Amino acid sequence: MQSLTWIEIIGGISFQLLPVWIALILTFGFSNYYKRRLGLYGKLFDSTIGMIGFAIVMFWVFSGIFAGIFDWIITHDPLHQVSGMKNKLPGTPMRGAEEGEYPYYLFGGDHLARDVFSRMIAGGTVVILIAPLATLFAFMVGITLGLPAGYYGKRLDTNLSFLANLILAFPVILLFYLLVTPEIRATGLPQYLTVVLFAFPLIFIAVLINSRFQTTPTARNIYLTLALFIVGWTYISVINQPESKITLFNSIDLFDIDGGLLTVFVAVVFVNSPTVFRIVRGLTMDIKTRDYVAAAQTRGEGAWYIMLWEILPNARGPLIVDFCLRIGYTTILLGTLGFFGLGLEPESPNWGATINGGRKLLSIHPTPAIVPSVALVSLVLGLNLLADGLREESLRD
């Protein structure tokens, strides 16, 4: 068989990505049609920059989901090595392709004879899985600590700010090397950190419900029990791992997360939360001087009600923008971890590790390193553009 030309490669990739194109067109069609009823999200479709950013981000979200759940898009197993495909150029026909197998390596093979295109898509799945969730957790930690620090001030603020500055003064890479090595995982330190950091969403949800329904105790008790039951059980399942330092709840453990994945997750949350804390604290200090906060205080509302239901909703604009930016930053951090070979399995298709793997033969055979690099930049760029569009549109009213 002949190798594919560049036009055929682009055609083949576009065809493989067909489900993504359909999903994108549907999303844009519906959102654009109903944009007047969709609030800030709908307003995004008035800004070109925001729309471009949103399209790039959704491209990766859809391809990550379709590849991760339905196994679409991917042409070959991202971990499978095919003999004779080492360092092949894009569009090389696959040697010994069987019936039903995709007959080409669309982006060529890497130094271990794996399909570069499939690894790029699979790497997207890893990022889509970890980055938004880790950022969300960092926000919950930052909000739960930043609101009282900004609202009460004084001693509490001084102490929490000192802690945050302490973590921020660490160079990120040193922190990763201290937290995310197999030796450290053996000591159980990341797991204890998980126990602390993952408790914050639990506290956050409990306080949120409690402050809202404090005046109607029956409703509050029902909601609170329900929420604590679900979230609490998930929490226990996450922190508990058989054959590790925390095995107390083995009997009710629902699922296990790969230790390396969990360590990476915790490290990323740990690095991000001090910055979120500082932002939330600053916003709170600004908003607490407003009249509606004074009105709520005069009404005799509780401190947590004011923080969570008066201050937080009014700080949402900058927080949403920062959320988008921070997902991008988290993506970069995950790449850094992969690049230094920390955390995830070495053969895992995450972008950072793939870039590092392709680095050695860069001057002779650049595709295996360039493809994931461009993928990573496009996702982060998309998130930055999206944040820019959101900022512009939220400032407009």
Added chain:
Amino acid sequence: MLRFFLRRLAVMVVTAFTLSLIVFFITNMYPNLEKSAKYDGNFRMGDDAVLSYLTNRGYLQPFYIKYGQWLGVLPGYVIKGSDEKTRRRCQVLGMTVEDTPKYCGIIQGNWGYSTMFKEQVGPIVVTRLGLTGKLMLYVMMLMIPASLVLGILAGMREGSKTDRGLSTFAITTTATPEYVSSIIFIAVFASSAVGLKWVKGTATGAMEDATIDNFLLPVLTIALYGMGYIARMTRASMAEVMTSQYIRTARLKGIIFYRIVIKHALRNALIAPFTVIMLQFPWLLNGVVIVETIFNYKGIGWVLVQAAGNNDIEMLLAVSVISVFVVLVTQLISDIGYVYLNPRIKVT
């Protein structure tokens, strides 16, 4: 002013102290000690051999005693090991027993011994820091003027075509981490596959004598990542200044546009970027680690990666204390500089 300065200094010392305590604690956990023992001794050591190796070299003393020795407030250990050899913490190679001082911690100016480089930590750190300093100097020389010009040009006429174009460029550079941009640069400018063999893809030669040939790519990589952010800050602050009353007055008086920008707007527009440039240092440190690894430039970032990979405890401690001081000193400079540039603000 003096009180402010002293208070910041105290916070700095407390922060560095706490951080060194944390690093000390983590690097001294048993699995990590095992790693350094196996690296220093040999990789096939059994559990017993590791244990006697660690005991003989004082690694298994209680935590606070080890930390006290490192600080220099407790006397260094003297241990007669299981191999009948007496080891002293403070006995540097070539020192007789009588010459050996009792205390040798950082208070005495002794940063300890690197198990990886087989040398005293202090001299290594000084040379490596010098190399990184050289890299940083060139980065600053490229990054600051470029980003300020970029930001001023973009912010001068908000919403214009130039503004849109430059802002998109700035966003793209912030979205490109160092490990990606360096890969792309090497592939394009240094690889034999594409053919543009303009410069070298490694900076090893730059340690001795830096030329454009071997130093351009690493400097460009770090500068580009930091540039976008500073340029955006400059743009925002410039755009704000350009809408102010005194600029309008100047325009109404009929002064030429470029004169207004240079004489009236520039100084006020540069206050915000100054603080941002200073606060960029911790970020640049990160970039330095990545770039030094990729381009094989053996500065302090390269040392950090090597030391962390082999759990070289005293080296790691030295590097983390230094980086913390760099971060905190730049914060202090940024605060003080802000006051000098902006007479409306007073230090409290």
